[in-house]
Amino acid sequence: MDELEMILRLTDISADGEAVEYNRSGNPFITVSRDTKTETRERRNNRLTREQLEKSQQTLEERSELCRRRVPCLTTPATTAHQSRVASRARSPANELDNTYDVSQHRGRTKTMNEKMYQTRQIYLTQLLINKKQADIQRLQRIQNNTEYNTRKAEQDVSDEANELKNSMNVLQAALSKSRKIAAENEVQYSTLKKELLQLQANFNAKSSIISKNEEILEQYQEYEKFLKLFVPETVDDIFSYFHHPSVLIEEMELLQDETLSLVKCYxxxxxxxxxxxxxxxxxxxxxxxxEQLIEASEVRTKLAPLEDYTPRAAAKQNNSLDQELNRLTNLISDTYKMCFGNAPSMSPIAMLEKIETNLENMMKIEETVSSEILLEIKTKKDEERKLKERLDGQEKRRLEQLRKYEQALQRANKAIPRHDKRFPKERMLPGTRVQKVDTKSERLAALRKKEDELLYGPSD
Known part of the structure; x- marks a missing residue:
């Protein structure tokens, strides 16, 4: 229990309107209620918490009524007896008839020791409360003085800071006006430089377009130069001196075409x-x-021939057929050996067969050691050669077909036009050709390569 709570309990006289008993073995200024005599600290804390919660749920008017101090009358055994006697006299018939009451004639009752001690205690507690309130008032005055001092100091600091801010504002305004002036000058200069930049960009774009066109033309001419250098001999340095006329290039192209055709024919x-x-x-x-199958069959027949059918004539006939068969096989083996190795044989047929077999086995082993990539490359090369041959054959067929059509058209053109009455001859006209304009660089290069291929190898499929 703190000091303030103790003072409130003593001044409020237990705050319940009940009689207060003094503890004989303890401090006489500490009062203990009958209900709270055996109350533990935990129960007391729970009760105070519950009361505080109930007060928090009440309205403001109810709280103000509860805060009003109640001062009940002192109830001791002596005062109770005295009050009962006074009340009985007041209710007597004599006193009811006499309504006058002289205060001077009434003599006060002598106070008991308990009443005097209670009064002294009340005075002492009141003095303690007054001293405490005076100390609080002095503390509040000191706080007020300190607050006023701090307020005056803060106001002085604020005024000084306001003056500094005003001076800095003047400086900043001067700098701002100067910066605005510089910004206006920079804006004028920026607009001028921007116009110059736009002019330079336009000039740059125009020159870039011219350069790109020249580069395309240069690349085309470089391709032409590479193509022409293929026909120029090594002893000649100047291309223009060698190709002094287009007929020279045409002759070279025809010569190259003839060589290509001859190579194709040889191939x-x-x-x-x-x-x-x-x-x-x-x-x-x-x-x-x-x-070989016949030889095996003949060997089987000779083995299975019965002995009882043997006659000298049949044996001679069989020997003749065997000799003929052996001669034929010998000739066949020698021809095969000559075809494989290219020279006349000078060994027995069995040795020739063994050599052919050995070479075939070696060839098969070599074929197994060859990687699949090499075989694929050879196969691809063979396919390319076959496609080239087919393309050349197709070109030759188309050329012959075109030549045939040309001759037929020439014959039809040389024929006399038949004249019929009331029929007018129709004018012969060539079919119109549509020329597609090539715009992009890649398409131009593709068309140029296609034209070169057609000049070198003829029209494609």
């Missing part, structure tokens, strides 16, 4: 010869397999 001739050799080799191999 086709060699391919046909190789195919013929392969076919012959295949036929020889098939014939060899058939003859």
């Amino acid at each position: 086709s001739h060699y391919m046909q010869a190789q195919n013929a050799i392969n076919e012959k080799t295949q036929k020889k191999a098939e014939q060899q397999d058939i003859e």
Whole structure:
């Protein structure tokens, strides 16, 4: 229990209107209520918390009524008896008849020791409360003085700061006016420089477009130069001196075309010869397999022939057929050996067969060691050669067909126009051709390459 709560309890006389008893073994100024005599601290804290919660739920008017101090009368055994006697006299018939009451005639009752101690205690507590309130008043006065001093100091600081801000504002306004003037000058200069920049950009774009066009033309001319250098001999340095007339380039192109055609013809001739050799080799191999089968069959027949059918004439006939078969096989083996190795054989047929077999096994081993990439490359090369041959054959066929159509058209044109009555001859006109304009650089280069290919290799498929 703190000091303020103790003072309130003592001044409020237990705050419940009940009689207060003094604790004989303790301080006489500490009062203990009958209800709170055996109350523990935890129960007391719970009760105070509950009361505070109930007060917080009440309205403001109810709280003000509860805060009003109640001062009940002192109830002691002596005062109770005295009050009962006074009340009985006041209710007597004699006193009811006499309504006058002289205060001077009434003599006060002598106070008891308990009443005097209670009065002294009340005076002492009141003095303590007054002293406490005076100390609080002095403390509040000191706080007020300090607050006033701090307020005056703050006002002085604020005024000084306002003066400083005013001076700095003047300086900033002067700097702002100067900056605005500089900004106006910079804006004028910026507009001038921007106009010059736009003019320079326009000039730059125009020159860039001219340069890009010149670069495209230069690239085209470089391609032309590379193409023409292919026909110029190494002894000649100047291209223009060599190609002094377009007919020189046309002659070179025709010469190159003739060489290309001759190479193609040679290639086709060699391919046909190789195919013929392969076919012959295949036929020889098939014939060899058939003859081997016949030899095996003849051997089986000779083994299975019965002995009782043997006659000298049949044996001679069989020997003749075997000799013929052996001679034929020997000739076949020698031809195969000559076709494989290119020289006349000088060994027995068995040795030739063993050599052919050995070489075939070696070839198969070599074929197994060759990587798939090399085989794929060879196959791709063969396919390209086949496609080139087909394309050249197609070009040749189209050329012949075009030549045939040209001759037919020339014959039809040279024929006399038949005249009929009331019929007018129709004018012969060439079909109109549509020329597509090429705009982009890539399309121009593609058209140029296509034209060069057509000049070199003829029209495509």
